[in-house]
Amino acid sequence: MAYQVLARKYRPQRFADVVGQDHVTVTIMNALTQQRIAHGYIFSGHRGIGKTTIARILAMALNCRNTIGSEIRPNAEPCEVCESCTEIRAGNAVDVIEIDAATNRGIDEIRELRDAARYRPSRDKYKIYILDEAHQITDAAFNALLKTLEEPPDHIVFMMATTQPEDIPQTVRSRCQHFSFHAVKLVDILGQLRSIATQEGIHADDAALALLAEAGDGSMRDALSIMDQAIASAPTEDGVARLDASQIRELMGTVPNAVFERILEAVDANQSAEVITVANQLLDAGNSPAQLARQCVRYLRNCVIAKISNLNPDGSNLDGPAAELLQISPDEQRRAARSASLFSEEELTRFLQTMLRTFDELGYRQEQRFHFELGLLKLVHLRRLLPIEEVLSKFSATPAAAATSTRPPSSGAAKPSTTSSPSASVRSSPAFAPMQASPRAAAPVAPPPPPPILPQPPALPPVATAPKAAAPAPEPLKASVTTATLAPAEPDAPHFYSEMRETSPKTAVPVQEAAPEPTAATPNREVLPDIYAAATVVESDPPVVVPVSELAPAMQPAAASSSVDTDHLQQAAVDALMAARSQTTAADAIVDSDLSLTGKTLTVQTQLSKTMLPMVINAEAEKIIRLAIQAVSPGVTVTLLPTTTAAKAAATKKPRAAASGSAQARAMEHPIVQEAQRLFNAEIRNVIDLTPNE
Incomplete structure (x- = not known):
């Protein structure tokens, strides 16, 4: 007989032989005992954990010719001796059809299956269809199967195994009983490997079996496949293969976790050179940077779990929650606890996040070695960072500091104040000075620098005033007087432009007076040099101009339009x-x-x-x-x-x-547009810019 791999040779033939799926096997056996047989089952879960195996065992139990409770079959387990059980186990039963749904996924294959399902089984009690990788079936094919799944004949049972149950339409899932399989625990895989090694007559130490169990990653079939490969490459002593940990690591291309423990010790000691030295030794030995990053991520994850579960470095509490959370051997649990004791939970979390990002970047980077070394150096740099709580505690504001920060400047122009804050440091600059000035400050803000002094206008003719009682009477003039009055003054007007209202057909002549000097009463007021005031004009030859200060000395400067x-x-x-x-x-x-x-x-x-x-x-x-x-x-x-x-x-x-600079501004500057506005009093509402974008 040809050689059978361990995964096929030791495939379970009874519900009791299935490891790690008690929640499924117990439910199915109770349903068989109570004769509560469903017409459709969905088995979902990780690869290599027994989905198809349990489907075959269920098929054997349904078509077993011995009744439950008989001497040969005392419980719901198949008898394994009748003709139906032996044929199903050998894979040549006529009424148990196993279909690879990844290949037969179209609507034509499902129509053939639906037509064949109408016929009764040739010999056994049930006609059973096992659809492996059922999520590969197309939506149209599932729709063709819906009616048969909803109202199937009494002799039909459908079993669908899948690793992606979310890809199966909800209409199909609602018509079947769904069993979700769990990943096999490390302890269960380790026990099964030890039992198989004993039956095969292979010498294997616990460290080697633990490595094989960890490599399985919750899959019994993966662990058996790696074990089969390790046996083939293992050295023999007196014709018996011997498995050791170093040989298995070399076979899988992994390094011992002691290397990563050494790296974390160097990170704790702030020794960047030691970290790079260890990384250089690993890479020069031919290890892949991606594989090393993957192992480092796994080791850091174990350290985080060891820290969360308060695992002692001496391994005194290995039976606590850490044993359930850490699916590794006791020696590796103690190693992870030793590394976790060097750092806080926040630091380990940052380390794990950094290495996860490094592992993702290695997939599309050309110089993988450099990026892996950079990721390890980041761990050293992260160690130098202070927690945000410690930084905030150093910048806690005190009442004295708060009073000092709000104190106004003693003299001179307003200076922007630089105030320390927990989140950021503010660097003062003249551009941000108006924003930094507090509007609630008690002291007045210093006035801005005065505007540049404009050149004075040419001197006006001598100004004559109206005749007074004490002065000698001048020669009488023949003139008509035009009087212009001032508009009422507005308080705090920024500029002093007065509006003139004529009281006669004559035209008022503006008189430019010297700008008044700023006083203490108005320290912040900007005084422009061109102050226009209304005046009284006396038409004569030569003309006499009377300033407004002589006509209405009680009047205040009028508020100008802004x-x-x-x-x-x-x-x-x-x-x-x-x-x-x-x-x-x-x-x-x-x-x-x-x-x-x-x-x-x-x-x-x-x-x-x-x-x-x-x-x-x-x-x-x-x-x-x-x-x-x-x-x-x-x-x-x-x-x-x-x-x-x-x-x-x-x-x-x-x-x-x-x-x-906009299109509308350029349009309004065009002479044709300006002429149209002048002639027709036009208004530009919408301007469409058709200039191609460069």
């Missing part, structure tokens, strides 16, 4: 938002807004509702607006207001401003 300045501030804000590229919507909102400047407060009356205002002009856009406006006019505070009914009505009559 439309020019607000337009300039509005244009600066729009340009800054357009330059940000991601704030074009906010720029449109500022274009549609009404700006009013009162003292050092700029009120922006937007056309947005209270709900839409923070969404359109978000925190970033508001920051850009404040920086742009304060760059033009330092010290100005910006207030954004939602729309009102009056603001909506005014917005319908206000022309939209254009951002500098």
